[in-house]
Amino acid sequence: MKIYLETMGCQMNKLDSELVLGRLRAAGHEIVDAAATADAVLYNTCSVRRHAEEKVFSRLGEQCKRKRRGGGRPIVGVLGCMAQRLAGELAQKFPGVDIICGPSEIDRLGELLEGALAEQRQLAIAPPRPQRPRELDDQARRRLEAFDISRPVASAGGAQAFVRAQRGCDNFCTYCVVPYVRGSEQSRDPAAVCQEVRRLVDGGVKEITLLGQAVNQYAWRDGGRQVGLADLLAMLDPIAGIERIRFVTNYPGHFDRAILQVWAALPKVCEYLHVPAQSGSDRVLRAMNRRYTIAEYLDLLAAARQMVPNLSIAGDFIVGFPGETEEDFQASCDLVRRAGYKNSFIFRYSPREGTVAARTLADDVPAAEKARRNAELLAVQNEVSRVHHQRLVGSVQQVLVEGPSVRAHKQPRSAPPGTVQLTGRTRGDHIVAFDGAPSLAGQFVNVRVTGATALALTGEASV
Ligand code: SF4
DSSP states (O other): OEEEEEEOSOHHHHHHHHHHHHHHHHTTOEEOSOGGGOSEEEEEEOOSSHHHHHHHHHHHHHHHHHHHHTTTOSEEEEEEHHHHHSHHHHHHHOTTOOEEEOGGGGGGHHHHHHHHHTTOOEEEOOOOTTTSOHHHHHHHHHHHHHHHHTOOGGGGOSSEEEEEOEEOOOOOOTTOOHHHHSOSOEEOOHHHHHHHHHHHHHTTOOEEEEEOTTGGGOEEEETTEEEEHHHHHHHHTTOTTOOEEEEEOOOOTTOOHHHHHHHHHOTTBOSEEEOOOBOSOHHHHHHTTOOOOHHHHHHHHHHHHHHSTTOEEEEEEEESOTTOOHHHHHHHHHHHHHHTOSEEEEEEOOOOTTSHHHHHSOOOSOHHHHHHHHHHHHHHHHHHHHHHHHTTTTOEEEEEEEEEOSSOOOOSSOOOTTOEEEEEEOTTOOEEEEEEOGGGTTSEEEEEEEEEOSSOEEEEEOO
């Protein structure tokens, strides 16, 4: 069968899609780049923002229309968080949708496709939290562990790979659907993570990114022994063939300083920390149920910078959270300046059904005001990013080349014959554009930085 899969949302979804595609390929299916030529069209969806859900509704409308014209084909499937959150609504609004599969059932996709071929709608979702018994999450964990560990390594595709360290989340930030759709926080067995990483090395991977919704809270209990993120990093660092290790995303509350100490001593763990603040106002943080203050957050950044020289830090912000005043918003602008982020991901608040904020707080910041705050915070961040990048001009950076640039970055001279503009990333996660042979993709190259913008660095390969 020809299968098309489009992925929305976070790195966790990208990893799920990669694993699903590996399984489907191994089962003899062909993966195609265009929905129009596919026998089955699948969407791996995100529920974190309303905009992402609206995009899926529009795609489903198109595919269901195509299906009515095409005598029952393609098979249409919704996977991931939106399937879990809106199964009933999807089933009712789109009679043409054949598969609705939540994130904890994604390993069953092959069997669901078989069922859909027999023209039976396939519904695979977990009971909702908090009613869902913990044992169900435990059963799902065991099944999904088998899914992760049997990952076809050739499907990692390139020198970089995501590796799951954790599933789910128990932090219950008041705006967030993740604890409801992805289940309780569960850490993977460190031995299984190490085994997976060794297999990825055999497939050519040089850089891994450990994934978790709050990866610094990673905690594996084995009898009386507890393995935390610091221990996991120390277990991964000696694995031959792995040159770089990253870990995202971090929750700033109660960040164990032992992680910083171990990190400082491990040469392969990169100088990059993604640690979302979400707001610069203590009042808003309390309303978000983020269990830290701005003083504690800044203290964490200072400790991390002291322990890990040349650290680059990225943040996330939500603007227009219920009750956010101009003063609260200006506190976020102020935090961006004080934190000196390399970059920030900035989002406008949208209420997500089922969350505490949607149930109890009025969405009282008008859309136009959210748009203004978004633009203003972005402008502040761009200026901070430009200064951050500018400091690297003149330095030589080790870059892991990802391939030809998707978007052209301005460079002061024309490319020599036989070269194209390549992009890659430094250890600090800075994007670097430089001219080089396409065959350098997946290789480490030293690049002298000659220019900087808010978004990226430009440079020349240094011999
Ligand atoms: S830490 Fe908060 S924002 Fe992040 S996934 Fe968990 S509940 Fe959502």
